Amino acid sequence: MSGPLHERIRADFEARILAGELAPGDRLPTEQALMAQYGCARMTVSKALSALAAAGLIDRRKRAGTFVARPRVHSMILDVPDLAAQIRERGQHYAYVPLERRIRDPETGNAAETQLAGAGRLIQLDGLHLADNIPLAVEYRLVSLAAVPDIADAGSDDTPPGTWLLRHIPWTEAETRISALAASPAVARLLQVAPGTACLCVERRTWRRAEGVTHVRQIFPGDAYDLVARFGPSGGQEG
């Protein structure tokens, strides 16, 4: 149990809070007390407590002291990785089959599309994700050419646009919406399941500085794919 002292202090209190030894609302020792206890300077204590505060485990109030925070919503970390990477990680063979690649104007009257397009046009990129040659997901994607002009000429057809985008337009804002729906005949045929089969629908909209980048809808057969999210102390991705 060595390493930086501020990290040790942080880990100490994280453990005690997570274990319930320190309950929500409990008061932590003052920084002065912790200086004495650990035999270090105040900045060192403060660094440890700042990290805990940033992680939402404690509240620090001037004059009053430092308290174990009341857990609010259970926010969980949902990893929405690149499908290609995820499939390969499971040791399966990944392939992407492009189905449609068309540059077009946004549908008039479709607010989402016109907003995504901005001043320019849209490129529609539909395709099928295969794991070991079995259909895993249909993907319907729209990309704003105003935001990503490179995509028109880039992209050999068999790299999925999601992977390409991830490498070229990083650090965007995104909203993901997860729902369940019954497979339409068209989707059912592509996924090789019976029409009406329960499917997981992952819909993601992505922005960059308030400018729309892409809007994608992925549909998975319900029995073939689970999304997994985690919450916990070790899940410290914080990003």
Place this chain on the structure above:
Amino acid sequence: MSGPLHERIRADFEARILAGELAPGDRLPTEQALMAQYGCARMTVSKALSALAAAGLIDRRKRAGTFVARPRVHSMILDVPDLAAQIRERGQHYAYVPLERRIRDPETGNAAETQLAGAGRLIQLDGLHLADNIPLAVEYRLVSLAAVPDIADAGSDDTPPGTWLLRHIPWTEAETRISALAASPAVARLLQVAPGTACLCVERRTWRRAEGVTHVRQIFPGDAYDLVARFGPSGGQEG
């Protein structure tokens, strides 16, 4: 644009990275340069950069310098709030109808149940969540009596066990699994939908210090509920 200087520095670079002005792999000025640029001490610069590093936006390497990180997985924050709170927030009337409340032993041969139970027994708590008297979700829950002995006598029947647990056993680790399934006849009857309807299934297992606490399965009609997750600069996870 005032406030603490370290926060201003942090926000400056966050904005430049998110805007793409600083691309992945680009090198940031050295701390020395930033000291000069902002006219402050090194600790102040360091605090700003540490926050960015904790958020995963930059990588700091000794001797080499500080670089914009390559985006890894797009981790998103999935808010899994209390159903009761969420429904009331939408201005609807919330109600919980208990269906089953039984103390029993774990099924022999069911590894998940025996592991959850630990040395003790289990309490099974099934119920129905209603929004404006319309069924929104069926809930099948198992709670370990070893981990939560209080639950046996606590809980007036019309407060959902999820809400009760959230208030009594905070700061747990959890894993959430999201999938789609077709409504079984029993589920369909409870949700008042046709059998086979596509439903969203949210399954959550919760631990506390490696001791199982609860295992819950919530099933929503596919067209009545969406899970939403967000990723973005302001989306800090402070609950």
Place this chain on the structure above:
DNA sequence: CCTGCATTTATGTCTATACATTATTGTGCG
């Protein structure tokens, strides 16, 4: 009893400095 003001105590920010750590860079020797 209540209100308002001063005090006190805690965190918040920042400085200036020192030494540790580490990976790159460069140099010299075989």
Place this chain on the structure above:
DNA sequence: CGCACAATAATGTATAGACATAAATGCAGG
């Protein structure tokens, strides 16, 4: 040329102190 090793330049950790800020507390006066 290439390897070993030293110099160097960057971040990492920590100290000791100063002043700022905010809120709980206590005290005085109405």
